[in-house]
Amino acid sequence: MEKLSNNLKELRKNASLTQADLAAAIGVSRKTINTIENRVFVPSTILALKLAIVLHCSVHEIFELESD
Amino acid sequence: MNFVLLSRLRLVSFLLAGFTCLIYAVLALLFDRPDPVPFWVPGVVGALTGLFGLITGVFLPRVSNVVWDELSRREWGASLQFGYWMALALYPLAGALLYADVFAWPTLFAAMGTLTGAAPLLCFAWLDTRGA
Numbered sequence: 001m002e003k004l005s006n007n008l009k010e011l012r013k014n015a016s017l018t019q020a021d022l023a024a025a026i027g028v029s030r031k032t033i034n035t036i037e038n039r040v041f042v043p044s045t046i047l048a049l050k051l052a053i054v055l056h057c058s059v060h061e062i063f064e065l066e067s068d
Numbered sequence: 069m070n071f072v073l074l075s076r077l078r079l080v081s082f083l084l085a086g087f088t089c090l091i092y093a094v095l096a097l098l099f100d101r102p103d104p105v106p107f108w109v110p111g112v113v114g115a116l117t118g119l120f121g122l123i124t125g126v127f128l129p130r131v132s133n134v135v136w137d138e139l140s141r142r143e144w145g146a147s148l149q150f151g152y153w154m155a156l157a158l159y160p161l162a163g164a165l166l167y168a169d170v171f172a173w174p175t176l177f178a179a180m181g182t183l184t185g186a187a188p189l190l191c192f193a194w195l196d197t198r199g200a
Binding site: 031034041043044047 | 134138
């Protein structure tokens with residue numbers, strides 16, 4: 001089965017943003033960012049696109065499918 | 069008001085309403101009477117919780133949108149699912165207790181109603197605090 005992994009933490013740190021900064025930039029709570037980074041919560045396409053815009057990258061750079 | 073404060077106030081209001089309903093149900097079963105405290109208490113606390121959400125949504129839309137973001141809405145959906153199954157599970161349980169003549173039906177009716185109200189509120193409070 002395929003799993004969704006993400007590089008959000010690395011990309012956020014590369015952009016010198018805290019979880020709170022990123023959360024404020026896309027209008028969600030810090031917990032939402034934290035749960036995405038920890039792969040607890042899979043965001044919607046809209047939220048994924050907002051993340052990509054703020055981090056100046058494509059959605060594919062943030063999220064990727066990985067097989068078991 | 070910032071979203072951290074509003075998020076905490078929401079949690080407190082949900083805990084208050086949830087525990088009011090839960091305690092009402094426990095007291096009803098403990099004393100085997102449908103009104104262990106004035107019957108309007110759970111309803112008023114629940115209505116005030118709803119009013120708080122409505123007022124903050126109307127007057128603080130930007131902050132409220134952050135507090136009720138995608139994750140929160142999903143957690144609320146999961147809480148409602150839990151409340152639905154809890155409400156369904158209470159019917160056979162109450163039926164069995166009624167059949168065994170453990171409680172009178174007015175007591176069970178009051179307990180079922182308040183437990184049905186408490187379930188999604190307390191489930192959401194638990195989900196909200198998890199991983200915060």
